[in-house]
Amino acid sequence: MTEPLLELRALSTHYESARGTRVTRAVDDVSLTLEPGKTLGIVGESGSGKSTLALSIMRLLPPAARIVGGEIRFEGENLLTKSPREMRHIRGKRIAMILQDPMASLNPLFTIGDQIAESLRVHEGASRAAAWSRAKGLLQAVRISAPVTRMKEFPHQMSGGMRQRIVGAIAVACEPRLLIADEPTTSLDLTIQAQYLSLLRDLQRDHNLAMIFITHNLGIVAKMCDAVAVMYAGRVVEAGPIRQIFNKPAHPYTRALLESVPRLTDDNHARLPAIEGQPPDPSAPPSGCAFHPRCPQMMERCQAQAPPSVTVASSHTARCWLHLP
Amino acid sequence: MNASTAVVLAEVPRRASRRLSSYPVVPLAIIGLMVFIALAADVLAPHNPEVGSLGMRFRPPVWQAGGSAAHLLGTDHLGRDVLSRLLFGARVSLVVGFTAVVVAGLLGVALGIAAGYLGGWVDEVIMRLTDTWLALPALTFAIFLAAVLGPSELNIIIVLSCVYWTRYARVIRGEVLSLKEREFVRLAIIAGCSRLTIMRRHILPNVLNSAIVLATLMLGVVVVTEAALSFLGVGVPPPKPAWGLMLADGKRGLMAGYWWLTVLPGLCIMFLVLAANLLGDWLRVKLDPQLRQL
Amino acid sequence: MKRFVLRRLGYALVSLALLSITIFVFVRLTGDPALLLVEPGASKADVDAVRERFGLDQPLVVQYAKFMNGLLRGDFGQSFYYRTPVLELYLSRLPNSLMLAAVAMSFSLLIGIPTGILAAVRVNSWLDRAGRIFALLGLSLPSFWIGLVLILFFSVYLGWLPSSGSGTVLHVLMPAFALGWYFAASHMRLTRSSMLDVLGAEYVKLARLKGLPEQRVIAKHALKNALIPVLTLAGINLVIMINVAVVVETVFAWPGIGRLLYEGIAFRDFPIVQATVLLGGSMIVFVNLIVDVLYGLIDPRIRYER
Numbered sequence: 074m075t076e077p078l079l080e081l082r083a084l085s086t087h088y089e090s091a092r093g094t095r096v097t098r099a100v101d102d103v104s105l106t107l108e109p110g111k112t113l114g115i116v117g118e119s120g121s122g123k124s125t126l127a128l129s130i131m132r133l134l135p136p137a138a139r140i141v142g143g144e145i146r147f148e149g150e151n152l153l154t155k156s157p158r159e160m161r162h163i164r165g166k167r168i169a170m171i172l173q174d175p176m177a178s179l180n181p182l183f184t185i186g187d188q189i190a191e192s193l194r195v196h197e198g199a200s201r202a203a204a205w206s207r208a209k210g211l212l213q214a215v216r217i218s219a220p221v222t223r224m225k226e227f228p229h230q231m232s233g234g235m236r237q238r239i240v241g242a243i244a245v246a247c248e249p250r251l252l253i254a255d256e257p258t259t260s261l262d263l264t265i266q267a268q269y270l271s272l273l274r275d276l277q278r279d280h281n282l283a284m285i286f287i288t289h290n291l292g293i294v295a296k297m298c299d300a301v302a303v304m305y306a307g308r309v310v311e312a313g314p315i316r317q318i319f320n321k322p323a324h325p326y327t328r329a330l331l332e333s334v335p336r337l338t339d340d341n342h343a344r345l346p347a348i349e350g351q352p353p354d355p356s357a358p359p360s361g362c363a364f365h366p367r368c369p370q371m372m373e374r375c376q377a378q379a380p381p382s383v384t385v386a387s388s389h390t391a392r393c394w395l396h397l398p
Numbered sequence: 399m400n401a402s403t404a405v406v407l408a409e410v411p412r413r414a415s416r417r418l419s420s421y422p423v424v425p426l427a428i429i430g431l432m433v434f435i436a437l438a439a440d441v442l443a444p445h446n447p448e449v450g451s452l453g454m455r456f457r458p459p460v461w462q463a464g465g466s467a468a469h470l471l472g473t474d475h476l477g478r479d480v481l482s483r484l485l486f487g488a489r490v491s492l493v494v495g496f497t498a499v500v501v502a503g504l505l506g507v508a509l510g511i512a513a514g515y516l517g518g519w520v521d522e523v524i525m526r527l528t529d530t531w532l533a534l535p536a537l538t539f540a541i542f543l544a545a546v547l548g549p550s551e552l553n554i555i556i557v558l559s560c561v562y563w564t565r566y567a568r569v570i571r572g573e574v575l576s577l578k579e580r581e582f583v584r585l586a587i588i589a590g591c592s593r594l595t596i597m598r599r600h601i602l603p604n605v606l607n608s609a610i611v612l613a614t615l616m617l618g619v620v621v622v623t624e625a626a627l628s629f630l631g632v633g634v635p636p637p638k639p640a641w642g643l644m645l646a647d648g649k650r651g652l653m654a655g656y657w658w659l660t661v662l663p664g665l666c667i668m669f670l671v672l673a674a675n676l677l678g679d680w681l682r683v684k685l686d687p688q689l690r691q692l
Numbered sequence: 693m694k695r696f697v698l699r700r701l702g703y704a705l706v707s708l709a710l711l712s713i714t715i716f717v718f719v720r721l722t723g724d725p726a727l728l729l730v731e732p733g734a735s736k737a738d739v740d741a742v743r744e745r746f747g748l749d750q751p752l753v754v755q756y757a758k759f760m761n762g763l764l765r766g767d768f769g770q771s772f773y774y775r776t777p778v779l780e781l782y783l784s785r786l787p788n789s790l791m792l793a794a795v796a797m798s799f800s801l802l803i804g805i806p807t808g809i810l811a812a813v814r815v816n817s818w819l820d821r822a823g824r825i826f827a828l829l830g831l832s833l834p835s836f837w838i839g840l841v842l843i844l845f846f847s848v849y850l851g852w853l854p855s856s857g858s859g860t861v862l863h864v865l866m867p868a869f870a871l872g873w874y875f876a877a878s879h880m881r882l883t884r885s886s887m888l889d890v891l892g893a894e895y896v897k898l899a900r901l902k903g904l905p906e907q908r909v910i911a912k913h914a915l916k917n918a919l920i921p922v923l924t925l926a927g928i929n930l931v932i933m934i935n936v937a938v939v940v941e942t943v944f945a946w947p948g949i950g951r952l953l954y955e956g957i958a959f960r961d962f963p964i965v966q967a968t969v970l971l972g973g974s975m976i977v978f979v980n981l982i983v984d985v986l987y988g989l990i991d992p993r994i995r996y997e998r
Contacts, residue, residue, distance in 0.1 A: 133900055165903030172901075177894030180913050192902050243902065530710040533980065534973045535935035538953070542969040545957055546718055546728065622834045626939050629836060632957055645837060649943070652840060653855065655848050664837035672832040679828075 076149060077106040078283050079130070079251060084143035086122075086129045090356070097356040099125040099138065101307035104382070107300075109250065112277065112284040114298035114315075116291065116330070118352045122307040123287045127253045130285075131170055132160050148250065166196040169244035173256040175236035179228035185212075185239055186224030192246040211242040214279075215272060234265040238272065245276055252277075253285045258293065270297060291334055295319060300388075303327050306353050306363035309382070313389030323391035325368045362394070370395060422680040428673035436489040443482035444468070448637040450477030456651060459658050472658045475650055480658060483639035484666055490640045491670060494551060495621045498558035502620075503613050505559060506566025507605065511597050513567065514574025525571070528564045536561045540623055544632035554633055558620050566612055573605050607685045615678035618671040625667050641667050697985055704981045711973045715966060716759055720752065728962045768970065769963030773955070778967040782949055788858060789941070789948030793933040795864050796872035801926060804876040805919070808883025812891060812918075813910060823880060830877025836939035839870035843943070856945035867944040871937055875929055883922050890918040920987070927983040928976075935972045 086100035099122045107113045115123050128134050130145055132152060145152040147168065152160070164170075172178050179188060189211055190204035199207065205224070212220035215238040228236060237257060244252055254273070258266040270293065277284055286297055294301050295315065302312040303326065311324040322328040329348045350367035353359055359366050365375040372394060380392045435442065454477040458465045465472060471480040513524035531539070543557040577583060578601075586596050627633030628642025636643060641663040648659030719728060729742050743749060762768075768778045811823035846866060847855035853862050890896060891914055899913045900906075934949065941950035949968060956964030 131901060133897070161903050161905060163903065164901055170901045172894060172898060174894055178898040180895040180899070180917070182916050183913075191904065195902070195904055195908070240898070243898075526706060526710055527714075530707045530714065530973075533707060533976045534711070534969070535932050535976065537936045537938055538969055538972045541938065541953060541957065542715070542965055543718065545962065545965045546721075618832065625834055626836060629939060630942060630954060630957060645840065649840065652843060653848060655844075657844055660837075660840045660844060664834070664841065667837065668833050671834075672828065675828060675832055 077146075078109040078148060079105075079107040079285075080144075080146040081105045081130070082144040082146065084126075084129060084145060085141050086125055086134065086138055087141050088125075088138045088356075090137070095356050098307050098358070099355060100129055102143070103304075103307075103309050104143075105302055105309065105312060107251070107283055107285065109283050110277070110281045111299045112286055112297055114294040114301040115285060115287045115304060116289065116294055116301060117304035118289060120306075120352055120355050121304040122355070123304055124255055125307075126304070127170060127255050127285065127287055130253065131164055131168065133164070162196070165192050165249070166247045167249050168251045168253065169247075169249040170253040170255065171237075171240050171244050171257050173259050175233060175240050175260070176228065178240050179236060181228055184225050184227060185231070189224075189239070189243050189246060192243060196247045207246070208242075211246055212239070214245075214276070215239070215242045217242075233261060234269065237261060237265075237269055241269075241272065241276065245280060245282065248280060249282065251283045251285070253287070255287045256289070257286075258290075259288070266293075273297070291330060303330070306358045307355065308363065308379075308392060309390075310364065310393070311389075311391040313386070317386060317389045321386070323385040323389065323396060324364075324393050325370050325395075326364050327391075329367075329369075362392070422677055425673040425676035425680065428669055429677065432488050432492060432670055432673075435485055436492045439482075439485045439489050443479075443485045444470075445479035445482045447478060447482040447486040447639040450474070450479070452477050456654075456656055458656070471662060472656075474644070474647055474659055478639075480644075480662060483644060484641070484662060486639045487641045487644060487663065487666065488670075490551070490634055490638060491621055491624065491667070494554055494558070494624050494634070494640075495617055495670075497555045498562065498620050498624070499613050499616050501555065501559040502562040502616065503566055503609055506563035507570050507602075507609050509563065510567040510570030511574050511601055511605065514571040515578060515597050515601060516593065521571075524567065528567045528571075531561075531564045532568065536619075536623060537626060540627055541630065541632055544627055549632055549635040551634055551638070554624060554627060557627075558623060561623075562616055562620060565616060566609065569608055569612060570605050573608055574601055577601055577604055611678060611681045611685060614674060614681055618674035618678070621667065621671055621674070700981050700984045704977050707977045708974055711977070712760060712763060712970065713756070715970055716756055719966065720755070763970070768967035771956075771964050772961045773959045773964075774961075778963050779971075781952060781964070782967060782971055785947060785949045785952050788946065789934045789937060789950060792864060792867055792871065792937060792941070792946060792948055793930055795868035796933055796937075797875065797926065797930050798872075799868055800872040800875035800879055800929075803872075804879030805883050805922065808880040808922075809887055809910075809915070809918075811880070811884045812887030815888060820884075823884070827877040827881045827884075830873050830880075833873065834939075835870050835874055835936075836943050838873055839867065839940050839943040842866045842870060858946055863944075863946075867937075867940050867946050870943070871933060871940045875926075875933065878929070879922060879926060882925055883918065886921050887914065887918040890914045893917070924983055924987055927986070928980060931976045931979040934975070 082104050084100055084103045085098065088097040088099050089095075090097070101122070103122075103126060105113065115126065117123050125134070125138065128138075129140055130147075130152070132140070132145075132155075134140070140153060143153075147163070152163070155163070179185075186205060186208050189208040190199075190201070193199040193204040193207055194201070208224060209220045212223060217223055217235060217238055223231075223235075228239075231239065237260075241257075257273075258269055261269060273284070274297065276282060284297075286294070288294060298315055300312070300314050301318050302309045303318075303324065304310065305326050311318065311322065311327045313323075318327060319331065322331055326348075329346075332346045333348060348367055349369075353363055353366075359376075361377050361379050362368070362375045363379075365371045368375065374394045380394045380397065382390045382392050383396045385391050385396055450473060454469065454473050455475055457469050457473040459472040459480075460467055460470050462472075469479050469481070471484065473479055474483070509524050509528075513521045513528075540557050540561050543560060544553065547553040547557065583596060583600055586600055591599075624633055624640070625642030625645065628640045629646045631646065633642055634640035644663040645660060648656070648663065651659050748755065766779055768782070770776065771778050771781060774781060807823050807826070811820040814820055842853075843855045843866065846853040853866055854860075855866075857863055891910075896909060896914055899909045904913075936950075937946075937948060938950035938953050940946070941948045942954045945951065949972075952964060953968045955961065956968065
């Protein structure tokens with residue numbers, strides 16, 4: 074059995090409010106694994122902690138946040154013990170991340186070429202000429218036409234789809250082992266989304282890249298991911314191989330998410346199934362199992378105590394009292 | 399608290415930073431003190447500020463050699479008591495400062511609302527004028543106006559109002575432009591209110607916040623400008639005790655080392671302006687975080 | 693780019709026209725303008741002569757035409773005291789003011805920008821707090837008072853620096869410091885807030901995610917973006933500095949246009965006062981124009997805007 078590329082063990086990240094009086098458990102006791110070259114999807118509503126999780130792995134949290142417990146094992150090493158200097162060498166070079174808004178991600182004052190070449194020059198000490206020519210190759214790899222002219226242009230001269238590819242090119246420039254994508258298609262037009270996703274898949278295949286794909290879109294998860302983790306109120310409520318989760322969801326929340334996606338074959342007159350209630354306030358989550366106020370199968374136990382993670386099938390876990398005697 | 403509500407975690411030790419005080423104690427205290435002094439100067443001042451005895455010229459403050467208890471903070475080149483002049487000077491600075499700020503504010507807010515709400519050529523005219531006057535450096539313009547009008551307390555107020563209304567107009571117009579699009583304004587138009595009524599009842603109350611913040615920040619600027627004008631001789635005319643005038647007089651004794659004639663009035667100006675700035679900053683953050691841009 | 697420049701030029705010309713109208717109107721507003729335009733102590737005959745010369749009996753439009761005619765030919769009036777054209781006087785003193793302002797501006801940027809950056813990078817630390825107090829003090833202390841206190845200290849007590857006049861480096865130190873102090877505080881504040889805004893931007897986040905060293909993130913990615921508003925302000929401030937240097941120049945008897953203005957007031961030499969305002973305002977309009985164009989050069993986004 075190969076050692077997983079990335080393994081999170083009971084990771085917890087907390088935010089402190091400005092007055093230091095309230096603590097928000099943005100990421101609460103999260104454990105996940107990811108094999109090399111595979112794709113893990115992380116699904117959840119806003120406020121579920123997905124982005125904080127990504128930033129925790131990169132150890133680039135805002136000053137109000139702190140990792141308070143757990144381990145992040147990447148290629149066998151615990152990232153939490155790394156010095157800032159060592160982390161810097163890991164970021165961009167061994168683990169890369171792309172953000173949601175491509176326009177905001179690119180510095181408006183520098184050329185495209187400059188921004189791509191920068192990673193190469195910093196991490197690999199490439200000379201300006203070498204970095205520039207590799208940047209050209211990268212632009213071609215992300216299917217941008219006329220790369221030589223494009224390299225000298227500025228971000229505001231590109232379309233949204235192009236910018237996202239450029240961000241992708243920057244990410245894979247130094248051949249990282251892991252790419253974290255935080256809602257990369259959310260701000261793209263639908264027609265461009267499909268192209269972009271297929272591009273990501275090709276990049277993954279060509280570079281044996283593992284991916285963590287953060288999204289709220291189950292359709293994308295189905296298309297892109299090998300495994301998926303569902304997050305709710307900072308916890309992973311269910312995780313497992315994609316087929317398992319989609320065919321036999323073990324957690325009521327996952328089940329509700331899947332049912333809420335309307336299908337063409339649904340009865341035209343039936344009401345659209347929606348999950349009752351509101352997502353919880355991250356700084357004041359409900360007691361016990363955080364989903365209990367909205368759960369159709371809630372029991373007394375759910376309100377009193379938070380369920381531990383239970384193995385439901387091979388590699389398939391869920392946090393639900395329904396699966397415990 | 400029942401089980402399904404907040405599970406607040408253990409108190410984390412307070413951070414020392416980033417606490418907005420509930421009340422801006424220091425600036426209010428300073429301004430309050432000055433207002434009190436301005437009102438009670440007649441009672442508080444030990445001597446007549448405008449009359450001095452030539453035999454007591456250039457006396458240092460009481461704690462220095464040659465000082466006397468009759469003149470705690472010394473005397474100036476005409477033998478006038480510095481402490482009394484400082485106390486009455488507060489009155490002048492505050493009266494001129496407040497009045498100018500309010501008048502400029504009234505003018506600026508009115509024109510800003512008119513420009514923003516009425517649009518069209520009214521807007522164009524007002525904005526061109528505002529931009530041009532904003533481009534003129536306040537001090538130079540003020541000096542020019544003061545030279546044209548002649549020195550007197552009233553004229554200074556007029557001058558300062560003319561110079562500083564533009565600061566208000568610009569900002570208020572911007573706010574009005576965005577307020578115009580809001581629902582309650584549209585509803586008022588549909589209900590048939592006249593433009594004047596809308597401007598008065600709906601727009602005006604909503605821009606008051608910014609106007610107040612601006613006014614507080616302007617107070618400091620106006621006080622310094624008035625001091626500069628008086629220092630140059632085109633502000634408050636002698637023998638009235640204005641801090642700026644005292645600085646001008648103090649210059650005569652500077653080379654001889656008569657420090658109290660320069661340092662003390664300046665400190666007064668500094669405290670007033672500091673208080674105004676602190677108050678303005680506090681108000682700015684408290685009333686509307688968007689006003690950070692000011 | 694060309695269209696951009698032309699538009700800005702158009703705005704500038706409108707501003708200049710408005711400026712002249714403003715000055716013209718204000719002078720005419722005060723009862724009898726002839727009294728302003730004659731020498732102090734003139735006889736009635738002189739006053740009448742002036743009235744004749746400036747056409748003060750004629751309709752306003754005609755007067756304005758004469759006024760503008762004169763301005764455009766470079767005739768800004770004649771100083772009573774110096775008996776020379778004011779424009780000549782002004783231009784001869786201008787280099788002195790420029791030098792003072794240049795030194796003061798350098799000082800304000802050298803102090804303001806690094807402290808602003810430091811405060812932003814170490815936000816909420818004691819460094820930041822100290823910086824903000826310094827900025828507040830700078831904005832609250834009148835420049836001429838600082839000048840006076842400096843003289844007290846360095847000329848009277850310590851005897852190190854000359855208290856007036858110009859000529860050597862020693863002469864310029866105190867006036868420049870007094871003049872630049874306020875602007876140092878203002879630049880520091882703006883640098884700090886601009887830097888904070890930029891440091892929170894997505895592209896800075898991405899730069900960190902790329903694994904770039906923090907120094908590079910700040911120096912290369914954040915700084916250039918953050919400095920745009922600061923340098924814009926500095927450019928405009930330079931000319932404002934020249935104009936508000938009146939009091940500082942008076943305190944230090946620095947022979948610049950500020951002191952010229954003071955002489956105009958002190959000697960009731962109105963042509964000097966009027967010309968200084970006109971020329972000062974025009975200078976600012978021109979500088980605003982130049983700064984706008986430069987801005988277009990630095991920031992590629994502006995260039996492509998219509």
